[in-house]
Amino acid sequence: MQRRFxxxxxxxxxxxxxxxxxxxxxxxxxxxxxxxxxxxxxxxVCPIASDFGVEVGMRAADAKAICPGLEVLDDKQGRPKxxxxxxxxxxxxxxPIVAIDEFGMDGLLLDVSGCTxxxxxxxxxxxxxxxxxKSKGYTVRLAIADTPGAAWAVSHYGKVTPxxxxxxxxxxxxxxxxxxxxxxxxxxxxxxxxxFYQIKSFIGxxxxxxxxxxxxxxxxxxxxxxGTENEVLVPLQVPIPFSERLACLEPIKTRNGIExxxxxxxxxxxxxxxxxxxxxxxxxxxxxxxxxxVVRVDIGTSGATHSISHLFKLFQLKIDQIRPALGIELFVLxxxxxDDVEVPQEEMWTSxxxxxxxxxxxxxxRVAGKVGFQVIHRYLPATKYWPERSVxxxxxxxEKSVTTWRVNKxxxxxxxxxxxxxxxxxxxxxHPPKFFIYKGVRHMVAKADGPERIEREWWLDQxxxxxxxxxxxxxxxxxxLFRSGHYGSDNKYKWFIHGFFA
Amino acid sequence: MLFQKLQQDILLWQGFxxxxxxxxxxxxxxxxxNSFPGSVFPKxxxxxFITVLPEHSAASDGFIxxxxxxxxxxxxxxxxxxxxxxxxxxxxxxxxxEPERIIFMDVETEKDVLWITEEALKCEGLAAVxxxxxxxxxxxxxxxxxxxxxxxxxxxILRKDENKTTSTVATARWRISPLPSHTEDGMPGLGFxxxxxxxxxxxNGNPGSFVLEWAGEKFEEVKKAKKQIVWSEMEGRxxx
Numbered sequence: 126m127q128r129r130f131x132x133x134x135x136x137x138x139x140x141x142x143x144x145x146x147x148x149x150x151x152x153x154x155x156x157x158x159x160x161x162x163x164x165x166x167x168x169x170v171c172p173i174a175s176d177f178g179v180e181v182g183m184r185a186a187d188a189k190a191i192c193p194g195l196e197v198l199d200d201k202q203g204r205p206k207x208x209x210x211x212x213x214x215x216x217x218x219x220x221p222i223v224a225i226d227e228f229g230m231d232g233l234l235l236d237v238s239g240c241t242x243x244x245x246x247x248x249x250x251x252x253x254x255x256x257x258x259k260s261k262g263y264t265v266r267l268a269i270a271d272t273p274g275a276a277w278a279v280s281h282y283g284k285v286t287p288x289x290x291x292x293x294x295x296x297x298x299x300x301x302x303x304x305x306x307x308x309x310x311x312x313x314x315x316x317x318x319x320x321f322y323q324i325k326s327f328i329g330x331x332x333x334x335x336x337x338x339x340x341x342x343x344x345x346x347x348x349x350x351x352g353t354e355n356e357v358l359v360p361l362q363v364p365i366p367f368s369e370r371l372a373c374l375e376p377i378k379t380r381n382g383i384e385x386x387x388x389x390x391x392x393x394x395x396x397x398x399x400x401x402x403x404x405x406x407x408x409x410x411x412x413x414x415x416x417x418x419v420v421r422v423d424i425g426t427s428g429a430t431h432s433i434s435h436l437f438k439l440f441q442l443k444i445d446q447i448r449p450a451l452g453i454e455l456f457v458l459x460x461x462x463x464d465d466v467e468v469p470q471e472e473m474w475t476s477x478x479x480x481x482x483x484x485x486x487x488x489x490x491r492v493a494g495k496v497g498f499q500v501i502h503r504y505l506p507a508t509k510y511w512p513e514r515s516v517x518x519x520x521x522x523x524e525k526s527v528t529t530w531r532v533n534k535x536x537x538x539x540x541x542x543x544x545x546x547x548x549x550x551x552x553x554x555x556h557p558p559k560f561f562i563y564k565g566v567r568h569m570v571a572k573a574d575g576p577e578r579i580e581r582e583w584w585l586d587q588x589x590x591x592x593x594x595x596x597x598x599x600x601x602x603x604x605x606l607f608r609s610g611h612y613g614s615d616n617k618y619k620w621f622i623h624g625f626f627a
Numbered sequence: 628m629l630f631q632k633l634q635q636d637i638l639l640w641q642g643f644x645x646x647x648x649x650x651x652x653x654x655x656x657x658x659x660x661n662s663f664p665g666s667v668f669p670k671x672x673x674x675x676f677i678t679v680l681p682e683h684s685a686a687s688d689g690f691i692x693x694x695x696x697x698x699x700x701x702x703x704x705x706x707x708x709x710x711x712x713x714x715x716x717x718x719x720x721x722x723x724x725e726p727e728r729i730i731f732m733d734v735e736t737e738k739d740v741l742w743i744t745e746e747a748l749k750c751e752g753l754a755a756v757x758x759x760x761x762x763x764x765x766x767x768x769x770x771x772x773x774x775x776x777x778x779x780x781x782x783x784i785l786r787k788d789e790n791k792t793t794s795t796v797a798t799a800r801w802r803i804s805p806l807p808s809h810t811e812d813g814m815p816g817l818g819f820x821x822x823x824x825x826x827x828x829x830x831n832g833n834p835g836s837f838v839l840e841w842a843g844e845k846f847e848e849v850k851k852a853k854k855q856i857v858w859s860e861m862e863g864r865x866x867x
Contacts, residue, residue, distance in 0.1 A: 627689020
């Protein structure tokens, strides 16, 4: 389908906005000014003031001299952007893809491919937007063309018609000034100096010549306007393909009601997703309350799924967080992230149980939804000898280990996170302890194994090596002790307990 | 013959449903399995372990790991829920358990442990659930038992607090205490881990006390065990 774009230019965005807010300023000349290098520079001008010759970029003091009774209002950084964002969100009624014109910061760009026929063609479409915005109080200029660049150019500088038929954007551009191409001021000055007052005077020149004179950016803008280069609009609201809404006749206040609403929304959403072979990864339930507040809860799954019962259970855990207050009048269920569902082949016999078992995955989703994903751990062997680093956390449930678990050396069933210092009597040089005192209890060592020396990884951290002993006391308790460092060296050696054997 | 028949009839009247003959598998506990009704280790049940001292808890971990090796043989996963876990995953491979098939859930509160345990026990894809709790009330244990009965997942509860001797509906209550290991001909070093396995309570079965060893691959019962000082008999020791 031929793509069509509309450019909306708000000629006096800030002035119009101020007039809507304060109608009493209608007959008063006013300007917006912002401090710059210790003086007030004018950033926006109302129509009355511009009749007096006040322009953007003038000093406020100068303007006051030209225009008696001029009212200077404070401008705020980024105000046009917030205004455009609000207007853009309102314009979503005309097209799902609405972007802010980042170059001028005083307009909107709409991708209207396949939208205009709903308003009876392009002429009716433009008329509708103009009249609606005018009734709000904004004066706008519109143009529609095959490319955003051409639409922008015609809306700002066009003199003939705002409707540029398909494939004729080049003709429409020919008579316009180079400013219509959204170029930097330095490039424009250069063009004017060389006598290029219209686009037609340079559009036929070889690309290599233009690139050498005016740079790559110039060529890109030209190509975007005539349509040989694609221009991507950044939409204000990313349209969510999987979204369902449920408006309620009466405000919903009870848990039961919310459950029914969730169930109904899930039924609609899951049927659609199933038909398209998709599954939900993240879901957001937005509840619009009658007091104007919005409540949101979200869920996530570790694998794409369109099972209603499972998703409902995940939402059920979150219902406590929804505060209905006076009641909820609208539920919207969005699935911002969906994935393809892997439909497993139906097994003739019961499938082999394992980590990727469906019921296990669902259990993990529920735990992650209730307590949080960070509590779920799984460990894989690491190729390290240092006990604290010999296991590593698995990233996902299905991650496979690269190495095998080492079984040739004894490792304790319970490992203390931080080794605890103990008092020890041991024979020098490397005999196991005769006894040790841990938490005030003296353990007489009856049997012992070791030492097993484990060196510290010097490229990771500094410190002493450890000599591990596996000892058993007279009662049968089995412990993992170690001595950190050498005997007799300048730095002191120390004994620790690090674990308990089965 | 008549005696056995009578025994089975009594079990039936007591509400115990015998496992069908074809499914009766051994779990590798040898003589201990005869303590259970029908001489079958109850898999569809809650097993409670009293672990007061860290030595006890390490021994219980080892004993449970030995059981998990059999329960997880078919490739199923296991959930281990705790607030203060000290189990070292790398040691499980010594008990023939693949540590990567155990999903640890380290939560903040006891309440979450119980919630996770109940949810996990309802999950049929798991082989077993291990939960470390301080205390378990009658109501909580009954909820877990109900979850187990519908799914058939084995539940192991490690109870840290012995003093609160609340009655629970657990099928079996164990206490595993470490015993001095035995080495052949007085060789130096440590032998196989040896435990005093006390079966304090079995529903419809006979409690008893046994001496068991993890002989590298499987459990092995030590027949001629001398009376040793059992850990649990030492009182007044600080809880670690």
